[in-house]
Amino acid sequence: MVFYITYIIVAIALFGFIALFTLFAVYSERKIAGFVQDRLGPMETGKYGSLQTLADILKLIQKEFITPSAADSILFSVAPVVIFAAVFLGFVVMPWAPGIAPAALHLGLFYGLAIVSVDAIGLLMAGWGSNNKFSLLGSMRAVAQIISYEIPAGIALIAAVMIAQTLDMQEITRQQGIMVEDERILFLGLWDVSHIGGILAWNIFQAPHLLLAYVIFFIASLAECNRAPFDIPEAESELVGGFHTEYGGLRFAFIFLAEYAMMFLVAMIGVTVFLGGWNTPLPNIGTVKLADWTTGLAWGIFWTLIKTLLVVGLQMWIRWTLPRLRADQLMALCWKVLTPLAFLCMALSGIWRVWVIVGG
Amino acid sequence: MFKTTLQAFITAAKGLAITLAHFIGARRSRHALDIRKAGYFDKQEGVTTVQFPKEKMPIPEVARYQLDVEIDDCIVCDLCAKACPVDCITIESVKATGVIGKTSDGSVKRLYAAKFDIDMAKCMYCGLCTVVCPTECITMTDLYDRSMTNLAELTYSFAEMSPQEVEEKKREWSLFQAEKEAAKRK
Numbered sequence: 001m002v003f004y005i006t007y008i009i010v011a012i013a014l015f016g017f018i019a020l021f022t023l024f025a026v027y028s029e030r031k032i033a034g035f036v037q038d039r040l041g042p043m044e045t046g047k048y049g050s051l052q053t054l055a056d057i058l059k060l061i062q063k064e065f066i067t068p069s070a071a072d073s074i075l076f077s078v079a080p081v082v083i084f085a086a087v088f089l090g091f092v093v094m095p096w097a098p099g100i101a102p103a104a105l106h107l108g109l110f111y112g113l114a115i116v117s118v119d120a121i122g123l124l125m126a127g128w129g130s131n132n133k134f135s136l137l138g139s140m141r142a143v144a145q146i147i148s149y150e151i152p153a154g155i156a157l158i159a160a161v162m163i164a165q166t167l168d169m170q171e172i173t174r175q176q177g178i179m180v181e182d183e184r185i186l187f188l189g190l191w192d193v194s195h196i197g198g199i200l201a202w203n204i205f206q207a208p209h210l211l212l213a214y215v216i217f218f219i220a221s222l223a224e225c226n227r228a229p230f231d232i233p234e235a236e237s238e239l240v241g242g243f244h245t246e247y248g249g250l251r252f253a254f255i256f257l258a259e260y261a262m263m264f265l266v267a268m269i270g271v272t273v274f275l276g277g278w279n280t281p282l283p284n285i286g287t288v289k290l291a292d293w294t295t296g297l298a299w300g301i302f303w304t305l306i307k308t309l310l311v312v313g314l315q316m317w318i319r320w321t322l323p324r325l326r327a328d329q330l331m332a333l334c335w336k337v338l339t340p341l342a343f344l345c346m347a348l349s350g351i352w353r354v355w356v357i358v359g360g
Numbered sequence: 361m362f363k364t365t366l367q368a369f370i371t372a373a374k375g376l377a378i379t380l381a382h383f384i385g386a387r388r389s390r391h392a393l394d395i396r397k398a399g400y401f402d403k404q405e406g407v408t409t410v411q412f413p414k415e416k417m418p419i420p421e422v423a424r425y426q427l428d429v430e431i432d433d434c435i436v437c438d439l440c441a442k443a444c445p446v447d448c449i450t451i452e453s454v455k456a457t458g459v460i461g462k463t464s465d466g467s468v469k470r471l472y473a474a475k476f477d478i479d480m481a482k483c484m485y486c487g488l489c490t491v492v493c494p495t496e497c498i499t500m501t502d503l504y505d506r507s508m509t510n511l512a513e514l515t516y517s518f519a520e521m522s523p524q525e526v527e528e529k530k531r532e533w534s535l536f537q538a539e540k541e542a543a544k545r546k
Contacts, residue, residue, distance in 0.1 A: 030385065034386075034407075035382065035383045035386035036379045036382050036383050036386075037382070038382055038385075038406070038407055038408045038409075039407065039408070039409050040407055040409045040411070043411065081507070156509065299489075317376065317379065317380070317383070318376070319380040320379060321372070321375045321376050321378075322372055322375060332361075336361055337361065337362070337365045
């Protein structure tokens with residue numbers, strides 16, 4: 001019985017965190033967009049517009065549920081829930097600190113990738129259910145894009161998993177810092193940093209080709225959360241709003257929540273698998289045990305949050321810099337560039353595992 | 361293909377550097393700058409937004425904004441209404457029986473301005489009326505923030521005569537006319 005209560009509390013806490021993050025992220029996104037374009041962004045509601053997103057969500061909550069008369073009402077009303085649930089369930093396996101994760105699955109990474117793919121069904125439901133050609137076009141683009149980009153993203157992650165030899169997110173993280181138990185950590189395959197830790201022990205520095213794998217994963221993850229420069233599914237200037245054209249009020253809020261939660265989720269997956277997760281970036285230098293001092297429960301949550309928010313910031317920076325890709329360019333980038341490079345990374349990981357880590 | 365991709369990464373990096381420079385530059389603000397100052401175009405960096413009702417851009421005293429009429433200087437010649445390309449000026453005149461006064465530049469006034477309305481919703485701020493005005497009584501001012509809740513309030517009336525006065529002046533004129541007719545017939 002107590003079990004179930006903890007489950008529910010954890011789920012509510014996660015939802016609260018996602019909602020708070022979305023409020024903060026929408027505000028910071030608008031501010032970043034403003035500053036990049038030499039504007040000020042929201043300034044009127046609250047000091048420096050800080051209450052703007054709170055006012056927005058209050059407005060959305062009060063709005064009426066409107067279903068277009070030609071829409072498939074069941075698909076239309078279920079789609080936002082499916083979209084959000086898919087992303088929300090992805091947070092189940094995310095490690096926050098040593099020993100702290102909503103669920104410690106042995107197949108954590110696999111589960112995460114699998115459950116996030118359900119998002120595509122939700123998007124298609126939203127587009128089809130709206131019975132609107134713009135929505136349908138947007139959702140078809142979204143599905144084509146998400147399914148295509150899952151391949152380089154997945155293979156880039158497999159390249160890292162081959163180095164780590166596990167799909168357990170906690171175990172992958174543990175192998176990138178001073179809390180490693182039985183494995184040796186080699187910086188660039190040469191220097192044993194098992195007791196030095198810090199940034200030197202992160203996966204991207206354990207094997208240099210994982211840096212390329214991370215870049216591939218990062219680009220693919222941008223496409224998976226439908227963000228610029230890969231935002232053709234909701235291209236405002238051509239498709240009105242894409243799959244969420246017909247949505248309003250709380251349903252739209254849920255789609256929006258899912259989009260920002262997805263940003264955080266993919267950033268967190270990248271951070272966990274490639275950038276050391278809850279491990280500190282500060283290494284032990286001689287008697288100055290920076291890594292030992294900055295490892296622990298609170299520090300773990302702190303580092304996870306800081307790293308993930310930095311990656312989310314990078315996503316926003318890219319969004320306000322790069323123009324949208326055309327649909328054919330998008331597919332060409334995925335199939336002709338990212339997928340071959342991801343395969344190359346996977347092959348290099350195999351060689352690295354056999355020759356450098358085991359043989360060396 | 362890989363050459364194109366490499367090029368894409370290089371140009372993306374350049375673009376990111378530009379946006380980052382603007383992002384960091386946004387710590388500074390240009391504030392409300394006076395365009396008449398010499399250094400106006402040197403300030404290229406920083407936030408350009410002017411938070412309008414709270415701060416305003418300094419503008420010249422007589423700029424191309426809302427029209428103003430000094431009705432005491434008006435000789436009711438109707439030239440401005442004729443010059444107006446959008447016909448936003450409506451003037452009605454009543455003839456006086458004699459000279460009724462002089463404007464500040466010495467022109468003789470022989471007409472009463474019964475009606476002098478400018479529909480600011482129609483006005484296109486070309487300034488042609490101010491060019492043709494012989495007594496320079498119609499001018500453009502530095503006022504531009506005149507939001508109204510009622511459309512009729514955008515029609516500015518500059519005539520100062522009450523309807524009774526207009527009636528009286530009309531009666532005077534027709535009386536004067538009738539007297540003249542009677543004198544001719546004799």
